[in-house]
Amino acid sequence: xxxxxxxxxxxxxxxxxxxxxxxxxxxxxxxxxxxxxxxxxxxxxxxxxxxxxxxxxxxxxxxxxxxxxxxxxxxxxxxxxxxxxxxxxxxxxxxxxxxxxxxxxxxxxxxxxxxxxxxxxxxxxxxxxxxxxxxxxxxxxxxxxxxxxxxxxxxxxxxxxxxxxxxxxxxxxxxxxxxxxxxxxxxx
Ligand code: SF4
Ligand code: SF4
Ligand code: SF4
Numbered sequence: 001x002x003x004x005x006x007x008x009x010x011x012x013x014x015x016x017x018x019x020x021x022x023x024x025x026x027x028x029x030x031x032x033x034x035x036x037x038x039x040x041x042x043x044x045x046x047x048x049x050x051x052x053x054x055x056x057x058x059x060x061x062x063x064x065x066x067x068x069x070x071x072x073x074x075x076x077x078x079x080x081x082x083x084x085x086x087x088x089x090x091x092x093x094x095x096x097x098x099x100x101x102x103x104x105x106x107x108x109x110x111x112x113x114x115x116x117x118x119x120x121x122x123x124x125x126x127x128x129x130x131x132x133x134x135x136x137x138x139x140x141x142x143x144x145x146x147x148x149x150x151x152x153x154x155x156x157x158x159x160x161x162x163x164x165x166x167x168x169x170x171x172x173x174x175x176x177x178x179x180x181x182x183x184x185x186x187x188x
Contacts, residue, residue: 009037015056017048018144020099020151021121023073028099028151036061047073048120079120080138085110087132094124094133100150116140119147 013033024045026032035041036057043057044066051068058065068075083094083103090108102118105111113124113133119142125133 009033018147019048019119019121044069045072050075080118081113084132093127100147
């Protein structure tokens with residue numbers, strides 16, 4: 001029995017680093033892979049992947065090797081975020097921003113990065129109101145398959161939450177309209 005071939009976006013995505021850093025200009029590795037599969041974008045826009053990823057993409061897509069387009073950022077070796085815990089005020093903003101759920105903590109309590117799951121994407125840095133997150137280079141490499149899975153799970157969870165929020169807003173609107181209608185008919 002022949003093993004079914006994975007489709008092109010899937011093959012491309014498998015070559016991407018899965019940091020989910022958005023530096024390529026897309027909301028994660030998968031949308032960049034889709035754009036590459038549609039020939040809409042250059043193969044040299046992924047700073048975490050650097051030359052290794054460019055070479056792999058050039059081979060798969062039969063394209064010319066180009067240097068990394070530094071408009072999207074400079075190559076950065078594997079890194080991890082570290083929270084200076086004594087300075088953390090527990091605002092949860094980093095936790096919300098982390099695309100792979102590598103931060104744990106509860107509101108008003110100290111937060112911590114799970115080092116093995118952190119991709120070094122740096123998305124937690126800008127939201128931190130007290131600048132207590134630092135990035136350090138590391139020898140340890142996160143697992144890209146796990147990072148991809150955790151990103152997908154987070155995306156799905158956010159979609160459910162957004163849908164629930166939309167439903168709540170809709171219900172409130174309907175209730176408000178019914179109340180206004182009732183008031184109007186009371187005064188007629
Ligand atoms: S690692 Fe970052 S820059 Fe590279 S494809 Fe993924 S999201 Fe884009
Ligand atoms: S902890 Fe920060 S740097 Fe690490 S994956 Fe999460 S957002 Fe990215
Ligand atoms: S954003 Fe900064 S202060 Fe807020 S929980 Fe994260 S590390 Fe702590």
